[in-house]
Amino acid sequence: MYVAVKGGEKAISNAHQWLAEERRGDPDLPDTSVAQIREQLSLSVARVMAEGSLYDPELAALAIKQSRGDLIEAIFLIRAYRTTLPRFGYSKPVDTEAMRCKRRVSATFKDIPGGQVLGSTFDYTHRLLDFKLMAEGDVPKAEAGTPTDGPMPHILSLLNKDGLIQDEISSDAEPGDLTREPLSYPADRAVRLQALARGDEGFLLGLGYSTQRGYARNHAFVGELRIGFVTVEMSIPELGFSIEIGEIEISECETVNQFQGSKSEPPQFTRGYGLVFGQQERKAISIALVDRALRWRELGEDDLGAAAQNEEFVLSHCDNIQATGFVEHIKLPHYVDFQSELELIRQIRRDALMLEAGE
Amino acid sequence: MTTHSEIHDDLSFEDSYNFAYLDEQTKRMIRRALLKAVAIPGYQVPFASREMPMPYGWGTGGVQVTAACLVPDDCVKVIDQGADDTTNAVSIRSFFERTAGVATTEKTTDASLIQTRHRIPETPLTEDQILVYQVPIPEPLRFLEPRETETRKMHALTEYGLMHVKLYEDISQHGHIATSYAYPVKVDDRYIMDPSPIPKFDNPKMDDCPALQLFGAGREQRIYAIPPYSKVKSLDFDDYPFSQLRAPETCAICGADDSYLDEMIIDDDGGRMFVCSDTDFCASRQNEQGFEPAEVAS
Numbered sequence: 001m002y003v004a005v006k007g008g009e010k011a012i013s014n015a016h017q018w019l020a021e022e023r024r025g026d027p028d029l030p031d032t033s034v035a036q037i038r039e040q041l042s043l044s045v046a047r048v049m050a051e052g053s054l055y056d057p058e059l060a061a062l063a064i065k066q067s068r069g070d071l072i073e074a075i076f077l078i079r080a081y082r083t084t085l086p087r088f089g090y091s092k093p094v095d096t097e098a099m100r101c102k103r104r105v106s107a108t109f110k111d112i113p114g115g116q117v118l119g120s121t122f123d124y125t126h127r128l129l130d131f132k133l134m135a136e137g138d139v140p141k142a143e144a145g146t147p148t149d150g151p152m153p154h155i156l157s158l159l160n161k162d163g164l165i166q167d168e169i170s171s172d173a174e175p176g177d178l179t180r181e182p183l184s185y186p187a188d189r190a191v192r193l194q195a196l197a198r199g200d201e202g203f204l205l206g207l208g209y210s211t212q213r214g215y216a217r218n219h220a221f222v223g224e225l226r227i228g229f230v231t232v233e234m235s236i237p238e239l240g241f242s243i244e245i246g247e248i249e250i251s252e253c254e255t256v257n258q259f260q261g262s263k264s265e266p267p268q269f270t271r272g273y274g275l276v277f278g279q280q281e282r283k284a285i286s287i288a289l290v291d292r293a294l295r296w297r298e299l300g301e302d303d304l305g306a307a308a309q310n311e312e313f314v315l316s317h318c319d320n321i322q323a324t325g326f327v328e329h330i331k332l333p334h335y336v337d338f339q340s341e342l343e344l345i346r347q348i349r350r351d352a353l354m355l356e357a358g359e
Numbered sequence: 360m361t362t363h364s365e366i367h368d369d370l371s372f373e374d375s376y377n378f379a380y381l382d383e384q385t386k387r388m389i390r391r392a393l394l395k396a397v398a399i400p401g402y403q404v405p406f407a408s409r410e411m412p413m414p415y416g417w418g419t420g421g422v423q424v425t426a427a428c429l430v431p432d433d434c435v436k437v438i439d440q441g442a443d444d445t446t447n448a449v450s451i452r453s454f455f456e457r458t459a460g461v462a463t464t465e466k467t468t469d470a471s472l473i474q475t476r477h478r479i480p481e482t483p484l485t486e487d488q489i490l491v492y493q494v495p496i497p498e499p500l501r502f503l504e505p506r507e508t509e510t511r512k513m514h515a516l517t518e519y520g521l522m523h524v525k526l527y528e529d530i531s532q533h534g535h536i537a538t539s540y541a542y543p544v545k546v547d548d549r550y551i552m553d554p555s556p557i558p559k560f561d562n563p564k565m566d567d568c569p570a571l572q573l574f575g576a577g578r579e580q581r582i583y584a585i586p587p588y589s590k591v592k593s594l595d596f597d598d599y600p601f602s603q604l605r606a607p608e609t610c611a612i613c614g615a616d617d618s619y620l621d622e623m624i625i626d627d628d629g630g631r632m633f634v635c636s637d638t639d640f641c642a643s644r645q646n647e648q649g650f651e652p653a654e655v656a657s
Contacts (some may be wrong), residue, residue, distance in 0.1 A: 335440050340539035340540045
């Protein structure tokens, strides 16, 4: 007896209730607060803000809670919320030279004006599980140092004084906004960096890694990696001047790359650049590597056919919300298309068998 | 500092969003793209697709096109695989009930706007209707040439040789054009267009159709259209003409022998039965014949 495939509405509603229950977990345990997530899972919060393209630690923490810690799902929640917000205008470019750095390292010079600041990093921890964390307990307060006063110039600008490194072309042109204009190719560098800043960390990490392993190798040194707070300013036309509207934490990475020299340029260092919300060193470095690889045409290098050099390939596939949607959508019903394929393959096989029988 | 929870405490979902979810600026941007698409039948117009509250691949393009077209007295029907009661059709229909408060229906003849995934209704459409298709890959040449920069050039130059070579190779290898759904068409003698993954059985319904047909691809940021009464020709050769394809059976419920059928496996010996994929069409035929519609299994 045929039973109609009905009841979708009821199934959806029941599934949502079950999902809510599973999200909460064991009700005998205390509920995790959004504030706890914001404070104690701050690197997850940073990733969700960056790839969600919305600087709001509280909402990012809420999204992480709602998504049961599935960060791509959390990023999706933030994106879907962000897109409904009114657009009042654009901020002025942030001045990263004036960053209040909590971490700032250079791999190219031992000592630098402004000093190396190690900051809070996993880099030199021994990756041993700390079983003390299984018991609840407070950590002793870290000893406070004196913040470094005085300027922290970008290291690469010092190299630039001798003409050893390629000049970045300065421009006052309005950068594009890929959330308001469809992406078209070729994309300029500003749009590329925008796409990479909200691109999937894992995808960019893999692509950056591939450049180090010889797929469009452009041997990179981290000229400087700095993490800290910068002021965001906005020009208010009614006031006729700009005002500070807040501050955000960002990570910025500049790489110094091979001095290949080309048909048109004498040997000179070149640069890759990565900037991302929050403390996300891995992402900032990966962006810089991929940015440098994507600049092959501008620098007169050869197209080596590497994935990281292929602008369309990188930009069309780095967005994890697009990727996860399309990859996962194949679990939706495709009865109709599959039925068509069934009939076609039956027809082709019938013809082939008849032909065989006739011979 | 005001927190988000304070801001949102007194707002319900319905109060927080504009009619049909999208803000008016976004709708205007989409309508401009739609107008351009209607003016150049079959041409893929880039548009700044927004993130929607459902995933890419679930019909975000179709949902944006529908949202931009809706007016309060519209009556909306949503189908997926021809059926009104599949989970995603239910979900999208309730999205518009919730965000636009419009009437909804399962009857093809009562709807002013029909959003579809993978089918065209069996009941012929009228001049008073809009059919919105959800499109995954809008570029018919994509699987022959992955680079968008190249395919745009090929369309601009009407450089469609590659497509004909592919169809020819199918025939030489299989004796048939081995495409059974998303079968490419030429619109108004100019652009080759992807009809979305509808079975090729549905292709002839697009030709000279009185309804306006709109196509939305959210992830790929493209909109295209077929204006009413346009010429839509499925690609073929003189000696290998286009033909429709359906299971050579009749519907086990309403007895239709001309509708597109879904195949069901009914036992573990591979026993099969066939029923209409278009649930409204099947139910109307049952009513005409005095049958009761198939009961919901509980």
